[in-house]
Amino acid sequence: MAETIIENLKILSENFKHKFDTFTNSVILVNEMNKIKVQPEDEANFRITYNLRFNEKTILIPKEAVYHFCLDLFKRQNDSIEVIYSIVKPIDIDECFKIEKEEFLNIINVIKKELNYNYRLKHLFLESSRFEITYFNSLLIVEDKKKEYYSNVFNFRKI
Structure with a gap:
């Protein structure tokens, strides 16, 4: 399941003009504004690290929310926008x-x-x-x- 999510994120990143680098258990998605690292944490969660101005923010996201969270990151207008995780289905x-x-x-x-x-x-x-x-x-x-x-x-x- 984690491999499918990683593969789909690579395809999605192209749609939002990002390049990607794949590692053993993670992917980094990059464009001129974003640097997003996505890696499985356990069976139910992914660890997502992304740039926030001059810092990085790391958050644990349930696997069912990974696409939603990454889509929000891809659509950010600038790197000072923090993406907020909310609990929905x-x-x-x-x-x-x-x-x-x-x-x-x-x-x-x-x-x-x-x-x-x-x-x-x-x-x-x-x-x-x-x-x-x-x-x-x-x-x-x-x-x-x-x-x-x-x-x-x-x-x-x-x-």
């Missing part, structure tokens, strides 16, 4: 379908149609009334506009 595909039913199914079908037309499709941004959905390099990034759920990342081929 991660969104899953079943919940997306429960909340939006037809609208979410239509989005999935649009992505499939685009992939059938262009199998090399790398990036596609779609939006529903509740979610911001990004397809990037076979990953589906789902972000809740109401912030009631953690953002989550799914392998599109497994949906």
Whole structure:
């Protein structure tokens, strides 16, 4: 599970113009503003260290919140912004379908149609009334506009 999260973070980092270096049990994601280190701590948690102005901040994040926390770091406007961890539930595909039913199914079908037309499709941004959905390099990034759920990342081929 930790390896999958690390691999998906590497793909996500490309979407936000970050480079990455992989080590035995961690990854460092870097751009001109961010330096983020993500490593598994135990079965349930990840240790994330990121730059905060001229210092570093380390925080222990449950594995279900790693994508959400890293997406917030990728989107920071400057390195003095501290990302706050809050306790909510991660969104899953079943919940997306429960909340939006037809609208979410239509989005999935649009992505499939685009992939059938262009199998090399790398990036596609779609939006529903509740979610911001990004397809990037076979990953589906789902972000809740109401912030009631953690953002989550799914392998599109497994949906």
